[in-house]
Amino acid sequence: MDAANELLEGLDPEQRAAVVAPRGPVCVLAGAGTGKTRTITRRIAHLVHRGHVAPGQVLAVTFTARAAGEMRTRLRALGAHGVQAKTFHAAALRQLRYFWPRVVDDEPWQLVEHKLRLVGQAAHRAGAPTERESLRDFASEIEWSKASLVTPEDYPAVAARVHRDTPGPAEQVALVYATYEQLKMRARVLDFDDLLLHTAAALEEHADVAGEFRDRYRCFVVDEYQDVTPLQQRVLDAWLGNRDDLTVVGDANQTIYSFAGATPRWLLDFGRRFPEATTVRLERDYRSTPQVVSLANRVIGAARGRPAGSRLRLVGQRPPGPEPEFAEHDDEPAEAAAVALRIRKLIDEGVPASEVAVLFRVNAQSEVYEQALAELDIPYQVRGGERFFARPEVRQAMQALRVAASSSVPSLAPVSAPSDEDAPAPSSEPSPVGETLDAQVRAVLVPLGLTEQPPAGGATRERWESLRALVELAEELVTVVPDADLARFAQELDVRAEAQHPPTVEGVTLASLHAAKGLEWDAVFLVGLVEGTLPIQHAGDDEEAVEEERRLLYVGVTRAREHLSLSWALSRSPGGRRHRRRSRFLYGLVPENHPAALPVRGRGRDGAPSRNSLRDETRRRCRTCGGALVGTMAVKLGRCADCPSNVDEELLARLRAWRTDRAKQLKVPAYVVFTDATLTAIAEQRPADEAGLVAIPGIGAAKLDRYGADVIALVTGAFSPDPE
Incomplete structure (x- = not known):
């Protein structure tokens, strides 16, 4: 058997079709775990062994140095020596260094x-x-x-x-x-994006440069094509010229980098650009058990507005495994402790710690899991983010707290708690000592970025989350040591920071969902699955942003080979109000006979549905036709999209005017007060009391405390604006 035919051994029919497809445009729609890297490396090797292209004429690009290195290793093993496998930026840097003197007539600029x-x-x-x-x-x-x-x-x-x-x-x-x-x-310096911009310009504006490049490279392969940006596509177009010897591989269901400019539109429109293209769909999942695959299909199957090219349905190929687990907890520390105990059990049963991952939406969620794992002596490593106590804002905060603790300045005046629907409301009879410590900690952290309203996103939001986590540690300390002061709190932070340095080589992985892309583990724990975290709060009512958050969950689910756990907590801190809602993405996934299948806003201590939970169940039915509500907007409005609206236009106008005034007073964007959808829901449902107001999704305890009286007065006609 010759080398080219040996490359076809062990491939399934769809993989084989992709490997033997003729030169020219080929689009491989590859679902998670379907062997896309195996397929595209064998395709390249097959083209080389059949003599269709020389190894040095192939340029394969992907998005991480790790993926490019893996591709080169596999190609060498397949006898395809000399193929260039690089990231977009590495390929552009190589080309720019070669062509720079001719294009710029100057020494290369530094990077x-x-x-x-x-x-x-x-x-x-x-x-x-x-x-x-x-x-x-x-x-x-x-x-x-x-x-x-x-x-x-x-x-x-x-x-x-x-x-x-x-x-x-x-x-x-x-x-x-x-x-x-x-x-x-x-x-006279360049940044990484300039590498791509200047490479594209050199090929577009200099015919001799383009000619030399296109004589060298004849065949192009792009992995993770759903993640290309307009700039990367411009570079690819410049590489290609008027040729079509291009193979692309991607999965629109795994598009999770839109915030960085990535878009799947070129993957989805590939057939329009190249009508003669060969399209192959890889849907046999070799990574995960059928149970995990089934859950993944249900997660992405509920997505709205899915284009045809993204409708891959995975088919599990592995032997059956355990059903995914769902768990609801009273608070985040309880959730973390339960996850740590489950991990300890898996490790005792023989699962290597390096084959276990805890995945969360934002890096600030890692601290409670770092602590829970450390308490059970379970080694861990933080991927894609610094350890909590190593973060610059946490180190800065700890130093500020030490200075404040050693100062003789009298106790600082209390500062209002951050306004966040997910933050626990203070108890009706707080401890005076606890209140003073919480207030002092907040006052110290305000100059460092602890604002009353959470920032919309980005690094500022991550800093805010870290600072807020320190406030919550102070609240937790007070429940254990009622007379704790700033000095005691600073000491507690030092002890925690000192204790959390377990080995980082063989350990459980703690990572954000974004950082987990492209990785896989035997056991995966998806944690913190509550509204405001997944989907993230600043996704708001933007359907595209919400759907990207759903794809993040899909990516998380498909990282698991065998064991999968999904969990959430009703309160952030022990003793806090259990007012959080589990993620909307979990509805329809939790088995009906599972205790967590009840609406998240409450079961009594005896396990029976509470009044709040029954009200939530009613809220999930259309108030007009009685049908089940599907979609975020339908649940918020309390009616199906096709059912008639009974919005009070005059009330809606008053609500908008009031919101504008409050936003100006607070110096925040209007949507931070209430989104347009929430105002519409209020104007349709016209709640006359607090119970009716909190029944509207998006209005939690913090919103009720801050705005409830005004909104109810607006609805009932008793509102009088504050005099200027």
């Missing part, structure tokens, strides 16, 4: 690997904030703009059109962006 210094200079000149978190947000926004081919001049209009969550006024961001580009030009 800036860490841009924050230049961004800081630009922000200072633009009169913008220069705190590290702000600079990180500005840098991310510049990266998104360049990846999306948006110039500084066009940024304000584009940001408004796509409803971009900007780290400041759009005009200010544009000025920082423009100044940053000017500073780079003067310093």
Whole structure:
């Protein structure tokens, strides 16, 4: 048997079809766990062994250095030596270094690997904030703009059109962006995005450069094609010219980087661009058990507006395994402790710690799991983020608390708790000592970024989450040591930081869902699955943003080979109000006979449904036709999308005017007070008391305390605006 035929051994029919497809445009729609890397490396090797292309004429690009390295290793094992397998940026850097003297007639400019210094200079000149978190947000926004081919001049209009969550006024961001580009030009340096921009320009504007490049490379392969940005697609188009020897591989169901400019539209439109393309669908899942695969299909099957090219339905190929587990807990520490105990049991049963992962939506969620694992002496490693106590904002906060503790300044005046629907409301009779400690900690942290309202997202939101976690540690300490003061709290933080240094090589992985992309484990724990976290709060009522959050859950589910657990907590802290709602994505997934299948807003201590839970169940039925409500907007409005609206337009106008005034008073965006959808739900349902108001999704204890009286007065006609 010759080498080319040996490459077909062990492939399923669909994989084989992708491998032997002729040269020309080929699109492989590959679901999670379907062997896409095996397929595309064998396709490249098959083309080489059949003599269709020389190894040195193939350029394969993917999105991480790890994936590129794995691809090179497999190709060498298959006898395809000399194939170039790189990331987009590494390929562009290689090409730019070669062509630069001819294109620019100058010595190569240096590459800036860490841009924050230049961004800081630009922000200072633009009169913008220069705190590290702000600079990180500005840098991310510049990266998104360049990846999306948006110039500084066009940024304000584009940001408004796509409803971009900007780290400041759009005009200010544009000025920082423009100044940053000017500073780079003067310093004769490039950033990573410039590698792609200049490579594309060199090929587009210099025919001799394009000709030489296209003589060298004849065949192109792009992995993870659903994650290409407009800039990367521009580079790919420049590489191709008018040729079509292109193989792309991707899964639109795993598009989770839209915030960075990625879009699946080129994957989904591949057949339109290349009508003669061969399209192959890989749907046989070799990674996960049928039980995990079934859950993954149900998660993504509930997505709204799925284009045809994304409707892959995985078919599990492994032997049956345990059913996915669902668990509801009273609070986050209880959830973390239960997860740690389950992990300990798995390890005792022979599952290596390195084959276990705890995945969460935001990095700030890691601390409670770090602590729970450390208490059981379970080694762990944090992937894609720093350990909680190693984060700059946490170190800075601990230093500030030490200074405050050693100061002789009298106790600081209490500061209001952050307003967050997920934050526990204070008890009706708080301990005076506890209240003082909580207030002091908040007061120390306010100058470091602990605002009353949570920021919309980005590095500033991550910093805020870390600081808020410290406040919650203070609240927890008071429940154990009622007379604790700042000095005792600072000591507690030092003890926690010192104790949490377990081995990091062989250990349980703690990672965000984004950082878990492309990885897999025998056992996966998806934690913190509550509204406001998944989907993230700032997704709001933006359907595209919410659907991306659903895809994040899908990615998390498909990381598990055998054991899968999904859990959530009704309160953030022990003793807090159990008012959180489990993620909307879990409805229809939790088995009907499971205790957690009851609505999350409450069961009594005896396990029977509480009045709140029965009210939630009623709320999930349309108040007009009585049918089951499907979708976020339907649940919020309490009616099916097709059922007639009975909105009180005059009330809606009053609510909007009131919201505008409150937003101005609080100096926050209007949607932070209430979203448009929530105002519409109020104007339709016209709640006349607190019970009716909190029955509307999106109105929790914090919103009720802050705005409830005003809203009820607006509904009943008793509202009188405050005199100016």
